[in-house]
Amino acid sequence: MSLYEIAFSGQLVPGAEPEQVRANLAKLFQADAQRIAVLFSGRRIVIKNGLDGATAEKYRVAMERAGARAEVAAMEVEEVELAPPPAPEPAPVAAPAAAPGRLKVAPRDEYMAAFSEVDAPDFGMAPVGADLQDERPDPAAPQVDLSQFSLAPVGSDMGQAKAAPAAPPPDTSHLKLQE
Incomplete structure (x- = not known):
């Protein structure tokens, strides 16, 4: 399958206005003015590569409608022959x-x-599925003396801090309402 690339080197179709072509290409490629300025730098800029023939022609026609002369070139695809896998070394x-x-x-x-x-x-080979880790004894549970602890009956006070008694209400006997 032949692959093509589409390139642009700043050439316009005959009769096209440069500012209008810049605006058309900015709209076509949805690019800002800086990117469009790079396209008109005079160097050959590859717009897209790896295209089939029909897609490359669509790009060329779209750019010519915008006023830019695009170049379609066949890409040189280098056939690479893979090296055979290395021969296994003798044991x-x-x-x-x-x-x-x-x-x-x-x-x-x-x-x-x-x-x-x-x-x-001379380390031998273990059979498939064999456990390779040495056997370890199960860890012994620690011996903890809990005889000094007891359980409180249900609903008993567990030693929460008691709230301070409420302060007495302020004395308001000296206050009078004015009419």
């Missing part, structure tokens, strides 16, 4: 063990030759 060959439960590994290259005399434990 290290186990030499006869020096001691039971120990594995002796032959070095695969000169860099690994420095580790040829390393004595490593």
